[in-house]
Amino acid sequence: MLRRYWDPFEEIRHLQREMDRLFADFFGETTAIEERRGAYAPAIDMYETDENIVVKAELPGFKPEDVDISVTEDSVIIQGETKEEEEVKRENFYRKERRIGRIYRRIDLPKPVVPDKSEAVYKNGILTLTLPKAKPEKLEGIKIKIKEEK
Structure with a gap:
């Protein structure tokens, strides 16, 4: 039987990426956001x-x-x-x-x-x-x- 494990830290990292994207969009860093779409930090x-x-x-x-x-x-x-x-x-x-x-x-x-x-x-x-x-x-x-x- 294949088990899937839940990683709570991955959920936190995802939330952090989304918050970073939200702030970058708000403060007008659109070129940086466009360059790194699909990229991880x-x-x-x-x-x-x-x-x-x-x-x-x-x-x-x-x-x-x-x-x-x-x-x-x-x-x-x-x-x-x-x-x-x-x-x-x-x-x-x-x-x-x-x-x-x-x-x-x-x-x-x-x-x-x-x-x-x-x-x-x-x-x-x-x-x-x-x-x-x-x-x-x-x-x-x-x-x-x-x-x-x-």
Whole structure:
């Protein structure tokens, strides 16, 4: 007898995707939504060191050439596509949980970075982005004389 197991966390992930889509539609991110229709967002960790912002993304089953990364001063976009390795008839499946298809994730960064000095390393299904933080511009203050109006 084939049993189906209910995964409550998948229900929560589905609700989160729907809420993300609702907010993106509301705030006018239509181009991003159109680009990622049918895509799922990989899980990430993001942290800061003295010199860098580091982003780690789970991309199991992807080859580096299947992933496209775009970096701007204030955001990172990770997108890609993986295809099914082999075709197996549906009636022979007992379980199919691995995801195939498109991924899309836009990550807003907490501080400005230098895009052209960013690096990406892919190892064991984890993509690690090292994004050097931009040096804050020091603006010199200018003294302004106050005129008294009579």
